[in-house]
Amino acid sequence: MTVPALVGCILAGGLARRMGGGDKPLLTLDGQPMLSHVIARLAPQVEAMMLNANGDPARFQTFGLPVAPDPIEGFAGPLAGVLAGLTWARAHAPQAEGIVTVAGDTPFFPRDLVATLLAARGSDPDTIVLARSGGHMHPVFGYWPLSCAEDLDAFLTEGTTRKVLAFVDRHPNAAAEFDTGPDGRDPFFNINTPDDLRAAEKAEALR
Template sequence: MTSAPLAGCILAGGLARRMGGGDKTLLPLAGAPMLARVISRLERQVGAVVLNANGEPARFAEFGLPVVADPIEGFAGPLAGILAGLRWARAHHGEAQGVISVAGDTPFYPADLAPRLLEARGPDPERIVLARSDGHMHPVFGYWPVSVADSLERFLREGTTRKVLAFVDLHPNTAADFTPEPGAADPFFNINTPEDLDAAETRARDEA
């Protein structure tokens, strides 16, 4: 766990259309639900974890985490999930400076995600930090100051776009680089199709 007070938010509210619908985070990977691997990796890096998902929360009961739905009506994308995490952190972990967000369908994300995001943030706890690798931004993997919650809600309710980077550009921000060594696997490989799940199964076996 990092020395800074942090909460973690796992975004599991996607529609999973290419997987046939349903909760792809509950699909088995290496003998356990994919979500179990995501939780285990995040719990080691933050003080508390919340799961953002819509619908009946009981389907995630086996994981023992609080579940919060999007506070914005309709499917508002990942920013709504981040807002849910920020609101939860403010209500239940008032000491948290910020929230580390991760995607529930990306089971191999960096085990040192949080400390490297904080290193890039520097001494300013109000700076948003997003992950980047190979020149590509990964906007659902980031550090979000709890203080931006009100601004984010206004952006989602009153703005003309719900794009993550459009919101980020309104605030002090930077990126943390996670470009892997040549030949190394992509840490932000996410599972969108049955073929992706097969590839993840192979990778999980190789890394075991």
């Protein structure tokens, strides 16, 4: 089976209220920005990468990735970041079948994320696939076909809700199952609080 061309979209547009504001992906983890860990984990799995973030893109300049802001005004949640990724891919990687989104504050996501998402997608390139582990959906980790870009734009600009699953249910969709680690830790553990960051430091030290 030929592996399709995919664009990796790192979502870094959160407000980080529980961390006191600022950019969570720029926090230091194991001696380097958390975003560096995310980039290193995603890069081997996709053909190209971009970053979805709002505000001055210069603060991400050292990472060497193109930065696309939310195309929807106001904080519209993760779907706005998905739309940013789809819009960027259609303009700069039109050969891609879709994008794979990951969160910029989740440094330990699976190294086989993309392969598992594609396996759950099957033969239909227009199927949206979201990650699931431990009985919980992780809607910011998923495969999104470029074909859903126009409907997502309409959903965000004309609809009454911006919930991820409400949009996903409008399209063919599937879930990709991921196992917890040998230590019982969820592979989609994300860093929301200072305590989470300390826990991540300990987990990284054990790797």
